[in-house]
Amino acid sequence: MQENINITFPPQNNNTNNNNNGSTTKNINDGGLIGSGFQSLPCASDLLPSLMKKSVNRRVVTNPQDAVSAGDNIFNFFPFNNDTTPVIIPAVAKPNYVEIPEELLTRDIIYVFQGIDGNYIKFNKDINMFLIDDHATLNNHPIYISKPKRDLISRLCEFGWLFRKITNFINNTQFKESGLTNKSLCLAINDELIELYRLIAILESQINKSIKVSSPIKANNNNSNGILTAHFHTGNSNVVTAHIPATSSTPQQSNIINNNESNGYNESNLTLRRMFVWCQEPLQKLKLLGTLVDAINTETMKGGEILSVIESLSKHGDIDQRQMTFSMLCKVSQPLFNIIKIWIFKGEIQDPYKEFFIKENPKVALEKVWREKFTIVARLIPKFISTTTCKRIAVVGKSINYMKQFCERDVIHQIDMEAIQSKSVPLGYHNIEFLDEIIDQVSKQSSQRLLKIVINEFKFMEHCRALKKYLLLGQGDFIQYLMDLVAEDLLQPVQKVMRHKLVGWMETAIRNSNVQFDKPEFVNRLDISLLQDRPGSIGWDIFSLDYHVDTPLNTILSVNDIVRYKKIFHFLWGVKRVEYSLNSVWRKMRSSNNTLRLFNAYIATEIHQSHLIMNEMIHFISNFQYYIMFEVFECCWKNLENAVQHEAMDLDQLIDSHHQYLHDICTKIFLSNSESCYECFKKLLSIIIKFVTLQNNLILLSNALNNSSPQQEQQALLSKELLNYKNHLHRLYQDYTSTLFKFQHEISLLKINQDLNPISLSYMLDFNEYYLNKHLSSKDK
Template identity: 35%
Template sequence: MSYGNIRDPKNPTNLLRSLVCHVTKRKEDEVGPYFQHALRVVGSQLAPSVEKDEFQIAERIKKKLVKQGRQKDAAVFSELHRKLQSQAVLKNRWAVLYLLHELSADPKKRSKASDGVAIFGSGLPVLAHSTPQGAGDQYSSSRLYGSTTLSAQSSGIGSGVSSISGPTPTPMSLLPSYAPTPGITPANQIGSRLVNSLASSRQMDLPVARTASNQGDSRVRVPGNRDDDNLSFEMSEPVLLRDVIYALQGINGRLLKQDSSGQGFTLDPNVGVMRPYRDLVRKISELGWLYMKVRKYVDDRSTDRAFGLVGQSLCAALQQELTEYYKLIAVLESQLQQEQDLGVSVNGGNSMTLRKLVVWTYDPMVRMKALASLVDACKGKKGGALATSIHSHMWTGDPVVRALVRNILKVVSHPICSILYHWIYEGELEDTYHEFFVAADPTVKKDRLWHDKYTLRKSMLPLYITLDQARKILLIGKSINFVRQVCQDRTPIRGRTITKTSDLTPEQAEMLFNQEMDSTFQEIITSVYKDTSKHLLDILFNKYKFLEHLKAMRRYLLLGQGDFIRHLMDLLEDDLSKSATVLYLHNLTGVLETAIRGTNAQFDDPEILKRLDVRLLEVSPGDCGWDVFSLDYHVDGPISTVFTQQCLLMYLREFNFLWRAKRMEYILANIWRVQMDSAKKLNTITEIVPVLHQCHVIAAEMVHFVHQMQYYITFEVLECAWDELWKTVTKAEDLDHIIAAHEVFLDTIISRSLLGDESKTLLTQLRAIFDLIIKFQHTQESFYQAALDELDCRLMVQRQIQLRTEEGEWGGSTADDREDRQRRHKFSENVVKSNRAQLKVLAQTYQDMVQNFLILLAKHSDESLQLLGVRLDFNEYYKAKEPQIRSPMTYGQSSRKTFRD
């Protein structure tokens, strides 16, 4: 070669040297290293990703000019670049643009790099783009891990400059101090010598890049250490960056891999990595472990159909968050690849480093930790329980996490909101996967629809829906189905605006769990609940006359229609006094119809009267008609929802108790009438006057007892409970309130009528007293019959004497007188004394029973029953005889004790 050719100003090599001198502001003898690097860049045969991204290089140059305040230069550059693209002179425009961009870097930013020599501003690794196009798998491995190895097939100078006319520069092998190193190819030695020479020319102490083409790894030796096998050879940061980004995707890198337990990523302990880098890698790779946990949950649950709509919504929300995470990974990979393709040094001002990566992944780390916590909390849950677990994570002070959970909860609550709106507006329960808090049993028949078909599934009740709201939601849909299926009414509900469930938005679903800030959902539920319940009650009261049926129960089954009950007893007295085995239902039904026609009951609604019927209980040996007779009331349709079979049985029990008590009153009234009728007649029989007095006393005691019991049952039990029931029913908001009030009414009268479990002993004692009253009736009837027979005999004797006297004969003979005396003596001995003793025993037995009854009343926990005992012993006759009645369990003393407490 000749010097003249080299100095030819039109020679491309000289033009390139001039360009380098112009850009670097240096003289020709000072730009040797820069010129050598420029030749390698322009003549490179590598085809990296930057080759296809000429637009990005141009944009970087324009942005750099704008950042420096040179907007006009940026516009001029844009126009020149456009014209350059229209010309076919240059075939490697990207290299020229990149060279211009690198030469324009600030000289102050040109510093040493751990993976190569930063010749120009951005710190392009000298060896990063030296691999030729034919490097094959070895090149791919280098690219995969950001390797800075130099291929043995290229010196970085020769082949790429062959197209430039003129002589090539002197090869590195001809330079002084070049000596091949055993085990390293000449091309690698050339690269190493080039690095050292350039470092010397810039007077920098740079670490030496050592490569092994058969391994493809890259380590940097600490200055001053000559031992190639020592662990002081640290892995370069670009290699760690590439592995970290792979770890963020859950992929094992060459150095950073998942541990055997699957609880994170660990670095290969045999690789030398500085402790600060290890800490940074461990901190960043935690995000990859969290990502793997969330992604595994999404992958496992996305194909599980039994997971339900709520669970699939959660998977969709998590997948959306993962998509945003993928965007971050794509940006990081793109930037890292771009920096490596463009040769940007890791120590450059705008380059990616592990420390910067920690900062960039801080917010994703927070979000991914929250997602992983959600995933752990949601394992094994579905439906409303799943929504509850998610909602519990909103109680945090971190606004980022709270906003994240809120967005997820919007998506998750959408299926619940959709099912809920279908239920409250259309009465349809579209819960295929059993994840809603309202459950339906399709096997339940219509007559039990209200009670058994729809129930609350509390395990699926979301935490943000209160139990009161859930009860109203259940009642709304249940009322709609009850009206349509049981009441057979399909008229539209007045005052209700139907929301189309197909148009629900996440904002509407947000109303479910944002009730502390927005009361719209509560207002919707309250409004729909009132309208639906009012519609149902109007149908029940007006069309099916529920209140009239309730009054009929009070009048007939609870003996509220006094004239009817008295007339019925008069008509049935003869039949019911017979044995229960000789009674016939059709005969009793005829008597019932006669009693209705003969009293004010005939003016009742025919719909009520046709439901009233006679019922005979199961007959036991020795039962009479009074023991098995009962009235019955037939119910069907919607009113049977309130008057259930259980309720009718309670009415039957109460009727039997009241019927027995009414019979005692009826018996005592007959006893009193007989006593009044026979009092004057029997006064002539002087020997029975004490017995008559004894009967009057016993009857008076019994009348007092029965009247007090009747007053207590009629007024303190039935009337008070009925008043509370009527007030509640007329003011009820829904059918459940009516059912509950009716059940409370029945429970009250059952328990206070001594029919409850707590009062079994009292009831047994009371029935014994009632049986004694019946026995007293029979005893008195037999005594009075004997006395009346004796009276008739004596009157007959007197009439015979009078007739004989009128005929002028003696009034009586000795035989007649003897017979009369014998008869009187026999009456006195057999009837008077026997009945007197019998009545004495009966009176004593009665008093003992009443005394025991009062003791039981005094010990009862119900104060109304204690007061009943006080009224029964109004003159304290029994209290003086029995100390237990004066025990602290009596009402007065227990009240004083309560007052003192």
């Protein structure tokens, strides 16, 4: 049992009645430790050690009573006598200080709950927190609040601090006027605050009910002007009378209770502790709203960014928090879903504040309408809409917009009628799980219709087939006839190559080949284009066929696609030129067989060897062309047809299928996947052209020798020329065999490292392993 402790204080210079020996004695056990039991103590510094300075928000406060913030330890521990158990002693009132009654503090807390200043608790903007105004007075007396009450007030002020932050956010006019989503967010937050307004009203009504209503005709307590009178005990036991005006909100009600009246503030009244209990559940809601407000950058965030922040807060184990964020998302996301609905049904973007995740570029060129007019802004995509769904939404709206821009009026009317029938489909966050189903339903009415229009009316596949026939050399008779006509002109330097003459040759080739039976709408698109020349170039290096595509087809077959076709044509044209040169030199050697016999005495072996080399080169070119035309082109074309007929569900997938078609061609003919293979192949073509030139020179020399009888000087010159021929032929054949083996080796590596499947080309080029054995035998030597 704890012993009674009596503390004696020196007398004070006041009107308090003292005992006979001039001292005041107070039994601590009689008065208790908390409340008015210590109000008669003269000074806290007489009992307690000097208080430590406290830092509040990096602000050093010399008076510990200044700090009001949640979590501060407001108790001091001081052991009495030899007892090891510390006794909790509250802050003690100083002389002439008046302790504010709790009913006045509860009234102030009601103001704080609304984020405004009370009479004794005010907001400090410098440190961004509510503080008790210790400079305030009550009837010209300084105020005093015990530390337990200060701690409780600090915890209650958290409610008001959050409320003030949130109301400042929703009252930010610049933020609200910068987007429909921003306005919806502020309205949704305000709807959540309505419940808090009800709580504040209930608390205030409880305060009003618990306060003793004094009659204004009582002369002892009130005057005729509605002034309420109350009596307070000061720190030195004096009784102070306070005159407080009655407020309009609580007419004829006094917030001050006479200490001597038995019907004053009782246990059933609303206290700070009861207010603290009442506000715990709403405080959790305010904390959630405060977290949301802190996470939103009012200067940069809008649209889907804000929705993503709210959606991230819904990933929580608290059911109440999930329900609250769900309710807010349903309200805040409604402007976004309204924009989506107009977009997928009408193909229009009604987004004055640029908060939709699809951006419109009105100044884009006509041929780039499909690809660049509408772009997706990734940062504005809300987290609850997947990237795949976002792309599908973009395609559906683009399809309707594209049809309205390029299709006939009856098609547009039919689209509008289908959109009107589909507008009854509900769309919002409350049924977000059905968003994909709604997109599927609308896609069948827009994307599929546009796909059919492109294939049937725009004749997409027929244009691709024409490109395959002309630029990919699929029409063999036309290409061969054209090459026969332009071969002599293309041997000249680029300065002497005339485009109009080449166009004339092309028209002649069209009239003399099966191309003349093709539809004019495709044949008339053929043209000749000359590529950029380089120093030392001839006509073969700059010649190319061209295919003109106009609106609206050029939005699908873009300029870049035609450039890739021309790149493939240039490569194939080079291969065709080598084949044409080899065939020409073979015919010349056969026709010059009699004249070449004049060299039998000098180079009979080399002439025979040249025939063998020429046959090897023809074998290589023929098999490579077979690989390109059948293993590459036909297989890729079959894949394109399957993709267009069975796999493509919208125009984007159709375009992707065509891009994949061109990519596969470029990859399998070594234009875009292996630089080493391409370089080896170019070197092989160069060696073959050199061989053709060497053979042509030999034929010219034999014809010159046949037409004139050689003199003695000419015999010496002839011997020198034939010796050079031997040396060149030997070096060319060595380069050819080594380069061909390297090319085959690069193909085998390519087959292992990538899924290109050029295995058939390897077998065709060296089906009996002749070159492999030859290479191994040369290494052994």
